[in-house]
Amino acid sequence: MEKELRNLRKAMNSTTHQGIHFTEIQKEKIRNSLRQEIKNAKHKPSLRPYLITALAATLFILLFHQDINKSFFGGPNQGAEETIRDDRTKPEIDMVEEGSNTFVIEYGSDNMDRGNHDFQSIGRQLKPIVIKKTKEVMRGTIVYYKYPGDNVSFNPPDYYMGRVVGLPGETVEIIDGQVYVNDKKLESFYAKKTRSGQDMKTYLSHDLPHSSITEEDFKEDMGPIKVPQSAVFVLSDDWFRGTDSRHFGPLDISAIEGKVLGYLKEEINKVRQMDKISGGQIVEIVESINPYALKPAMTAEERYHLRQQIYKNLTLEEIAIVNEQIGTSSLLLTGIVADDLYKNLINQKDKKWTVLEVSDCYHVPEKLANAAKYVDYLPLLDDLNTVMKLCKEGVAERNVLKLIDAKRILQDVANHLIDVPYTGAGEGEVDYGEKHDQYFKASKALEGSHNLISE
Incomplete structure (x- = not known):
């Protein structure tokens, strides 16, 4: 019995990641396994045959539910991969004003760059960023946090930014550069590995002579990580340019200083001088x-x-x-x-x-x-x-x-x-x-x- 359950679990996990349900080949393998188990059970007088029969009925429903539903009821999205979709978070950056519970920073890292020097205060124009003091975040929220320790191979900044992709209690996994949450594909502009906002196909089509980035670099994998109830899982928008929970693990919520609201509206067109040159x-x-x-x-x-x-x-x-x-x-x-x-x-x-x-x-x-x-x-x-x-x-x-x-x-x-x-x-x-x-x-x-x- 345990053997059949393990086989079933393995097959279901595999199909979840591939975005399909059981294939005919997988169904046939399970059928053959059940036939063999029933055949062996005939020689052993016990309750085992009845248990095997019950298991076979259960597996039949699991295996062919989609086919029956589609044939008789015409159910929608049959065979589609289960997903988590974030349509609420937009790639555009808002222009906002300071408030009573906000503070303004100038940010130097390009780890959140999506092709337009995004969130960099040091760029073609200085773009101060408004942060709201809060620890309440949602999926897609950009958080400003105190960098957790020094367990990476470079000298990190004291404070850093990252986008929340995994919430407390969830399991985050990366397969071929794609984020999965609780075995479901995360669909959003920030859920796939990009370079300066460009996906693998777009970036490599430029044929940049001095870039060392290859197709394999986009196909990043990370095994499942369970996010504690007191933490979130954060990623940079440009995975190539930032360090994040892939490197230091889930980020404790206590380290979050606030969430990013957008660029400071009153200052966006000003160029501040640092000594004689900005x-x-x-x-x-x-x-x-x-x-x-x-x-x-x-x-x-x-x-x-x-x-x-x-x-x-x-x-x-x-x-x-x-x-x-x-x-x-x-x-x-x-x-x-x-x-x-x-x-x-x-x-x-x-x-x-x-x-x-x-x-x-x-x-x-x-x-x-x-x-x-x-x-x-x-x-x-x-x-x-x-x-x-x-x-x-x-x-x-x-x-x-x-x-x-x-x-x-x-x-x-x-x-x-x-x-x-x-x-x-x-x-x-x-x-x-x-x-x-x-x-x-x-x-x-x-x-x-x-x-x-x-x-």
């Missing part, structure tokens, strides 16, 4: 620089001879020191702007500035000073001295543009002079690799002048 303008400046659209002024052969000139009076040990110090420093500065971290540093009060101050910009000036002792090629020496100056001034002034300029100069030097192996004279002997694809035209050694965006 945060939005900084983002526009940085994003306008496309390092993949630029090429070095020198040919590969010219860069090879330049490398010979830089290293001609150095020992192999000294060359190794120069390479290591410049290469490591380039990686450290790249980390400051990687994954849009620089957007946090636009806020001069952000705690990451304290880390940069304590570490003297990750000790980059010290490392480059060690390399500069061996460099007598004046344009490269100027590059190193400029980077050291930008790092020190950038941290002292909390000027993120100076750190970005330092990164641009040093990354050009590392990508095209240090990290790429030159094994012989001439262009044909150069291993181009992927590093040659990125270039900022910021190095005096390579371009003859510095092109600084912080000036």
Whole structure:
């Protein structure tokens, strides 16, 4: 008996996720299983045959109820997958005014972006966001919450946003990038994995040359998670750009500071200034620089001879020191702007500035000073001295543009002079690799002048 029940439960669970009822093949398998069990029972005088008969009758009703109902009563939606539909939550963002129980924030993360810099206060326009102080939420509500702990692999913000998809007591599961709640498919604009508001088919149709996102990345799976009665399950609107309950589990309701009402109506068209330049303008400046659209002024052969000139009076040990110090420093500065971290540093009060101050910009000036002792090629020496100056001034002034300029100069030097192996004279002997694809035209050694965006 238990065996048949397990088989039935397994078959029903499978069909729920596939959006269909029992197939003819599945029905036949259950019939055969029952026939075999009844056949075996004939040789055992007990109540078992009667129980098997009762089970068979029950299974018959379960298996063929849909077919009977459709044949005799013409019932609607026969064979359709069970769903939970959220038609109440709209993708549009309301314009609202402050109230007696609200507060206003400026939000820097792009984890809620659906293709229009949604909810980002740092963007083409500053868009302050109105939050209502409440812990009463519904499915589809965007909540503003205190980030729960530090059990992820990056330094999270103190406060974050997420959209409620699972309510207290529900079970949430993700199959092929689609959210299911209590084994039912959730239907809404936020219930499927997207990138900047685009589904898999739309996003991949653009054939973006520098995107590493593949079809498999959209087909994310997560096993069933039971949401406690004191918690909710939250997701970012852009799963690629945010961390949420997929990573830290259900969010305790006590961590919720309030729910998002929309953009502040009175402030939407104002551009606030941060010192002499707004945060939005900084983002526009940085994003306008496309390092993949630029090429070095020198040919590969010219860069090879330049490398010979830089290293001609150095020992192999000294060359190794120069390479290591410049290469490591380039990686450290790249980390400051990687994954849009620089957007946090636009806020001069952000705690990451304290880390940069304590570490003297990750000790980059010290490392480059060690390399500069061996460099007598004046344009490269100027590059190193400029980077050291930008790092020190950038941290002292909390000027993120100076750190970005330092990164641009040093990354050009590392990508095209240090990290790429030159094994012989001439262009044909150069291993181009992927590093040659990125270039900022910021190095005096390579371009003859510095092109600084912080000036």
